[in-house]
Amino acid sequence: MKSKYTIKEVKELLLNESVDSVLLAELADDSRTGVQKLLEQFHKKQQHQQDLIERFHHKEFLEKPFWQNNLTVAGVDEVGRGPLAGPVVTAAVILPADNTLYEVDDSKKLSRTKRAELYKQICDQAIDISVAVGSPHLIDTENIYHATELTMADSINRLYLKPDHILVDAMTIPVDIKQTKLIKGDAKSISIGAASIVAKVARDCLMTMYSHIYPEFDFEQNDGYGTKKHLEALAEVGRTKIHRLSFSPVRNVDKLYSK
Structure with missing residues (x-):
């Protein structure tokens, strides 16, 4: 037929x-x-x-009890704890109960194109978003773990709306707000997943900018992680102002970037 x-x-x-x-x-x-x-x-x-x-x-099961009681909940996540160069970036995102962010997931599971698409959707639908940057100097002074906690606190404190509760990926944020700490929270919570995408897109933009300042290091491709090309450039031209001196591959380099 x-x-x-x-x-x-x-x-x-x-x-x-x-x-x-x-x-x-x-x-x-x-x-x-x-x-x-x-x-x-x-x-x-x-x-x-x-x-x-x-x-x-x-x-959404972690957020629903708060939404059902007209309470706000912020998801918080970080990007950039492991790289040898660049800042650690954190984001806090407060979503409404009626959001339709169906494809939000752990940012590491998403392509750059999909992250950019979802970033726009998150910005369109979120009640509030805040991004904070922890400098390499802060990381060297405080250690990467505590620097991340402090930067997460900055992202919470910079929100226009103070959340009633925080959902955070495997960290404890030094703020006076009740929080739930989750292992691999960016894959378990819609709010933390949204925060991971916002933080990732923000840090990628920063590292792309730094790649123009320090083209030898290929930051646009490696995001500051210790790839072969990055380590070769580190040995050849020396460390830059955005390298983390407390990380051993950088600490062992005596030469400073001269340009």
């Missing part, structure tokens, strides 16, 4: 998010291979979207 639609028309009809069940039944009876392939793709897309929504609602 062949439906009244051309394959091109079927393709356009199936681009809609909601398709009439009568139409789907008609297309299911269409014997053309092209129509069946389009229908298969449509059902796979619908199932993928449904799976995303189910995972999304599961990730």
Whole structure:
């Protein structure tokens, strides 16, 4: 049996998010291979979207008790504890109960393009967002762990709205607000996941800027981590103002970047 639609028309009809069940039944009876392939793709897309929504609602279970009592909850995360160069960056994000950030996940699991897309969605939907930067000097002075805690506190204190509760990824933030500490929280909480994306995008922008100042180190590609090219440049041209002197590969380099 062949439906009244051309394959091109079927393709356009199936681009809609909601398709009439009568139409789907008609297309299911269409014997053309092209129509069946389009229908298969449509059902796979619908199932993928449904799976995303189910995972999304599961990730909201920590926030829901607060939202149901009209309380605000902030997700906090960091990016950049491991690199040899550049700052540690933290973000705090307060989301509304009716957000639709279905694809938010741990930033490390997402491509640069997807992070940029979700960053815009988070900025559009969030009630409040704050980003804080912990300098290499702070890291060298306080140690990376405590510097991260202090920078997380900065991101909380810079919010316009003081949250009633904090969800944080595996850290304790030195602020007088009750908080829940989670291991791999960026994959378990929608708010922490959103914060991880905001922090990652912000730090990537900073490291891209630094890559223009210090082109030998390829910061745009390695984000300050100790890749082979980074270590070779460190040995050849010396350490820069954004290198962390308390990290051994940098501490062992006597030469200063001269440009």
